[in-house]
Amino acid sequence: MSTGSRGGRGAGPSVDDGVRALLLLMPRLVGRVKRIRVPEELESLALAPRHLSLLAYLLFDGPMSVNALASQLEVAPATVSLMVSDLSRKGILERREDEADRRRTIVSISDEHRPSIDAWLAKGATAWREALAPLTSAQRKMFVDTLKAYERALGEE
Template identity: 30%
Template sequence: MTADLTGTVEAEPLERLGFLLARHGAIAYARMEHAFKQCGLTPRQGATLVLLGESGHMSQKGMAEVLEVDPSILCGILNDLENTHLVERRRDPADRRRHIVALTDEGGRTLDKARDAITAVEKELFADFTPEELSTLRNLLVRVRTSQSDSVCT
């Protein structure tokens, strides 16, 4: 490490924060993708099941907003999950224009497997961290300035 003109310590080129986040992010994503694949899911399908597991059921529109995906993308995800009997869509009795999405029993079992697989990946990735360090890392990452409109997120 070297100090720049302002006295700030500068990391070696490949140890700069952007490179470290990119490398570790790519590795973490690949491991999570593999974990979901072992459960027969894509990462987006897995995230959708996790959301439904937390909420019980949601409107399709509400899911698109929370997942921050275009409704047409979510429709494709839900079509695949519905075709494999992991979720079901029903008309909302109070508003027939609205679809309510819920986990099926099979979806709940698949979600349990996916959660176990994700937990295993996280335990491996963060084995050297204390609970306090993990909390600090989570709080710092939440503050990194990115947005859903960034090209990689759309």
């Protein structure tokens, strides 16, 4: 498999060298992430990867509305409403009316499950902080933008 690009811009690996390195690295990364154990007290709740992102936003950014979560997760509010309903029934999330606007629902992680969720997400968050801390703001943006471009390219037919 060749992308036809052996050169590249400036010093450093060619595009093909970078592709080769990432094709070897990505399965190892996915394997390590999959080995992060769900805390025992959460195992019976059948949490899916889509729940992980929602919980991460609530853990790091605090309580927010369904629409704000939908915007952050880049999905429809109806999708988030379904996830919130599911997680609320399981006691993981709490919903309350927004005092400033009774039409809005504010979602938060229940106090009972917050320590377990924090412990579950901490290893990944710590690893990302360690990897991103030495980079400049512009380099972090480029890294995140590159991962998003990779995700988009995988989704194309």
